Amino acid sequence: MQARVALIALWLITGLWANAARGADLTLGVSEGTSGGLDHGRVIAKYGPLAEVLGKALGRKVQVVFAREFSALEEGLRSGRFDLAMARPSDYPARAILEHGYQFVASARPEGQCLIVVREDDPATELAQLKGRRWVLPETVSYMSKFCAAELRDRDLALKNEKVSYVREQGAVVFYLQQRFSDVGGIASYSGAARDLGKARLRVLHRSVAQPYFPLVAHGRIGADQVKAMQAELSALPQNEPGRALLKGIGIEAFDTSTGTRLKALPGWLES
Known part of the structure; x- marks a missing residue:
């Protein structure tokens, strides 16, 4: 009986991993804070090229999800519904790292002041x-x-x-x-x-001092090697015309993969 239960459990786990390997879509939650003024369709068009770059690194399709309200952004991060999130203001991704099991991927240049x-x-x-x-x-x-x-x-x-x-x-x-x-x-x-x-x-x-701006974070279920692959793709964007067009489309100059420690310190600095 125990052997049968173990076999069924193994079958279920193997099935779940197989589904993951077949590539269920990942979600990229995007918030432009209160200053964006875009609807869902325009956000998907604006950040779709970025989702494609991230999907290339991950070997999975990435779907853009617009978090219009801060409550939706916070819920998506707290529940882990977003596999990836790029959001301003920066304290939301920072708290997601500190409290909800997310990890730093990159932030935008120039930084915020x-x-x-x-x-x-x-x-x-x-x-x-x-x-x-x-x-x-x-x-x-x-x-x-x-x-x-x-x-x-x-x-x-x-x-x-x-x-x-x-x-x-x-x-x-x-x-x-x-x-x-x-x-x-x-x-x-x-x-x-x-x-x-x-x-x-x-x-x-x-x-003021500069602080990380518009950070991109990934849930802990995204592996370290996958994070590195995304960072490599993002760092290379300024080196080619399609990449520069992508960056211009979302209104930044480049991605910075070195600001993770400073982003984690941001909430404490704001409240101290």
Whole structure:
């Protein structure tokens, strides 16, 4: 009887591995945070070429799944529903590594920074001169608000001691400064607001330390050799025209496979 049970168990396990070997599709969860504004179809078209590159490395077809809401992203990572995930803000993939059994694959270049911005005519030239001014930042629960607060904390400027207005969109930070509702603002270096600072007659007074941006992580069921194969494919993208077109299509310059340790440290830095 025991031999029969063992034989059945072996048959079941062998069958499961055979199904895996035949190549059930893998999922790539993608989140562009609150700044993307894309629908599911456009996200699939945008990240489809990346999924093909990852699928080539893995020997499996990879399907793009759009995580429009942060709740969907968090659930997909917590449950392990996503075999792969590329997401911003970066603290979600970082926590997936620390708490949900994921492993680092790569992050995007250039890295992310908090930009401390003022009006062009503001006389301030250093952070110490901004104490006691009127600040405006994205909403308190947002990644970039925490990012800016952590940077300023490390520079001996505690926002809890300042007069701060919190707004929903980074574009509203620019509006507050232009309308002189506030004197100093914090925005992401990769935001649309940052690209249009000249038009808004604003200037960057301070750039924060850089942190890993738009990380790609893989669930622990993806083997170490497979992770290395993906990293090799991603690192090679800038070396050929199709690869450069792929990178341009998703709005980054390259993938960096060396930032895993720093990504794992990110949540602690934000909250310390």
